[in-house]
Amino acid sequence: xxxxxxxxxxxxxxxxxxxxxxxxxxxxxxxxxxxxxxxxxxxxxxxxxxxxxxxxxxxxxxxxxxxxxxxxxxxxxxxxxxxxxxxxxxxxxxxxxxxxxxxxxxxxxxxxxxxxxxxxxxxxxxxxxxxxxxxxxxxxxxxxxxxxxxxxxxxxxxxxxxxxxx
Amino acid sequence: xxxxxxxxxxxxxxxxxxxxxxxxxxxxxxxxxxxxxxxxxxxxxxxxxxxxxxxxxxxxxxxxxxxxxxxxxxxxxxxxxxxxxxxxxxxxxxxxxxxxxxxxxxxxxxxxxxxxxxxxxxxxxxxxxxxxxxxxxxxxxxxxxxxxxxxxxxxxxxxxxxxxxxxxxxxxxxxxxxxxxxxxxxxxxxxxxxxxxxxxxxxxxxxxxxxxxxxxxxxxxxxxxxxxxxxxxxxxxxxxxxxxxxxxxxxxxxxxxxxxxxxxxxxxxxxxxxxxxxxxxxxxxxxxxxxxxxxxxxxxxxxxxxxxxxxxxxxxxxxxxxxxxxxxxxxxxxxxxxxxxxxxxxxxxxxxxxxxxxxxxxxxxxxxxxxxxxxxxxxxxxxxxxxxxxxxxxxxxxxxxxxxxxxxx
Numbered sequence: 001x002x003x004x005x006x007x008x009x010x011x012x013x014x015x016x017x018x019x020x021x022x023x024x025x026x027x028x029x030x031x032x033x034x035x036x037x038x039x040x041x042x043x044x045x046x047x048x049x050x051x052x053x054x055x056x057x058x059x060x061x062x063x064x065x066x067x068x069x070x071x072x073x074x075x076x077x078x079x080x081x082x083x084x085x086x087x088x089x090x091x092x093x094x095x096x097x098x099x100x101x102x103x104x105x106x107x108x109x110x111x112x113x114x115x116x117x118x119x120x121x122x123x124x125x126x127x128x129x130x131x132x133x134x135x136x137x138x139x140x141x142x143x144x145x146x147x148x149x150x151x152x153x154x155x156x157x158x159x160x161x162x163x164x165x166x
Numbered sequence: 167x168x169x170x171x172x173x174x175x176x177x178x179x180x181x182x183x184x185x186x187x188x189x190x191x192x193x194x195x196x197x198x199x200x201x202x203x204x205x206x207x208x209x210x211x212x213x214x215x216x217x218x219x220x221x222x223x224x225x226x227x228x229x230x231x232x233x234x235x236x237x238x239x240x241x242x243x244x245x246x247x248x249x250x251x252x253x254x255x256x257x258x259x260x261x262x263x264x265x266x267x268x269x270x271x272x273x274x275x276x277x278x279x280x281x282x283x284x285x286x287x288x289x290x291x292x293x294x295x296x297x298x299x300x301x302x303x304x305x306x307x308x309x310x311x312x313x314x315x316x317x318x319x320x321x322x323x324x325x326x327x328x329x330x331x332x333x334x335x336x337x338x339x340x341x342x343x344x345x346x347x348x349x350x351x352x353x354x355x356x357x358x359x360x361x362x363x364x365x366x367x368x369x370x371x372x373x374x375x376x377x378x379x380x381x382x383x384x385x386x387x388x389x390x391x392x393x394x395x396x397x398x399x400x401x402x403x404x405x406x407x408x409x410x411x412x413x414x415x416x417x418x419x420x421x422x423x424x425x426x427x428x429x430x431x432x433x434x435x436x437x438x439x440x441x442x443x444x445x446x447x448x449x450x451x452x453x454x455x456x457x458x459x460x461x462x463x464x465x466x467x468x469x470x471x472x473x474x475x476x477x478x479x480x481x482x483x484x485x486x487x488x489x490x491x492x493x494x495x496x497x498x499x500x501x502x503x504x505x506x507x508x509x510x511x512x513x514x515x516x517x518x519x520x521x522x523x524x525x526x527x528x529x530x531x532x533x534x535x536x537x538x539x540x541x542x543x544x545x546x547x548x549x550x551x552x553x554x555x556x557x558x559x560x561x562x563x564x565x566x567x568x569x570x571x572x573x574x575x
Contacts, residue, residue, distance in 0.1 A: 123483050
């Protein structure tokens with residue numbers, strides 16, 4: 001468990017706001033992929049609206065696989081949380097673990113909320129980073145709803161990873 | 167489940183009600199008591215195999231289809247014996263001849279024998295095993311010819327780059343012997359689909375006059391925007407013409423080969439993966455969805471059409487049993503540069519291959535036929551649609567049944 005989790009909600013939000021400012025200040029590009037100061041994937045939106053390849057692919061993968069439960073544009077639905085909010089707090093590791101292994105939440109009223117495991121669905125498992133980058137872009141407010149208008153070219157590394165994903 | 171939680175109804179025969187459930191269980195119920203007489207399992211939902219179609223009882227059999235084209239399901243039709251629910255035959259849309267029930271020497275495509283293993287030799291590798299061509303639409307039967315007719319759906323995946331070849335026999339009209347399931351003829355309307363134009367729409371069996379001769383015809387308004395008139399006994403292609411003027415993905419159908427002539431600008435295959443091909447008409451939902459009607463009295467088909475276009479971007483996907491296997495993102499919108507509406511209502515002459523407008527004066531498409539339709543629309547609605555100026559004088563209306571065509575079937 002990370003120390004951050006013991007903060008109060010307000011303190012966490014404040015700390016994260018600070019962290020995200022720092023992250024955007026310190027993020028860097030490696031072969032078309034944007035990484036934050038902790039080497040975790042993040043997004044990049046240029047002034048003319050051009051998004052990096054991974055954020056763009058995340059938009060496509062999200063709407064192919066996640067949209068049916070989690071709603072359009074990461075906005076959530078009546079029975080699944082808004083992931084554009086969730087990624088503000090859970091961090092990449094927890095995000096990836098939840099996708100790969102699933103999660104069951106026992107609610108106060110006795111009902112259960114179940115996120116299935118998608119570790120064996122290559123259309124998700126191979127693109128967890130991409131989906132995360134897309135949702136972080138949505139969470140930041142820098143990327144609006146719908147299809148990103150422009151995207152950066154597809155890096156060779158992404159082509160190779162895609163071919164290797166079976 | 168694929169695709170949407172719909173069921174297109176039950177059917178009655180031999181004192182039984184036949185129900186094909188979403189989980190692919192086929193059930194025969196006693197029509198009077200509701201008691202279950204037998205049941206059969208037609209597919210495996212854990213692989214994405216589901217059912218949305220209705221069933222067709224014919225003679226001593228009940229014929230059912232399968233859904234799941236977006237889950238890599240290999241489509242088939244299956245006949246169960248009405249008496250006890252045992253399987254009489256199953257015919258796949260693709261695969262070896264023993265699976266497709268296609269006779270290499272006797273089954274024809276536009277008059278020519280299809281040859282050996284036509285259901286695998288236009289596929290790369292084993293892609294045909296997850297090849298789609300599901301059978302979620304409507305079936306027709308001609309008792310004289312003893313043939314049943316239906317169309318197969320899209321090839322899997324929607325990303326055409328991942329499945330080179332014609333992908334036979336997806337997007338195909340089948341004529342099968344009801345007793346044996348053997349295919350008498352096939353016709354593939356959209357070889358190597360790049361737009362998700364499922365070929366499942368209704369096969370309307372109509373006896374019409376062509377060039378003075380009586381023809382036992384099959385008329386089919388396909389999702390790809392072309393209306394086909396075929397000789398339903400021989401499988402000869404008689405007419406293939408656009409029935410909405412905005413259809414742009416192909417210029418025309420070559421009547422010798424039966425192949426649509428694809429326009430490069432709208433080819434999602436030629437533009438390639440990760441490229442958003444814009445302005446394709448029609449959209450994936452097709453130029454028509456359901457409910458056309460034929461009036462033997464007027465000799466005209468009445469068709470509610472879709473007037474919707476799309477952007478289509480294919481991308482690479484991996485197959486996991488039971489998981490969506492789509493491989494494209496789409497945006498759909500009303501046809502640009504038109505009246506802004508999502509559809510039209512047309513009267514179609516399946517011999518002359520044209521829409522009939524109020525000002526046309528041919529005997530089939532005369533004023534008299536259209537007058538009642540105009541009257542059945544509210545004044546406001548009629549004024550609104552009268553402002554449209556469409557090239558082929560296709561007109562739209564909220565009402566779909568002209569009073570004088572009350573014999574429409």
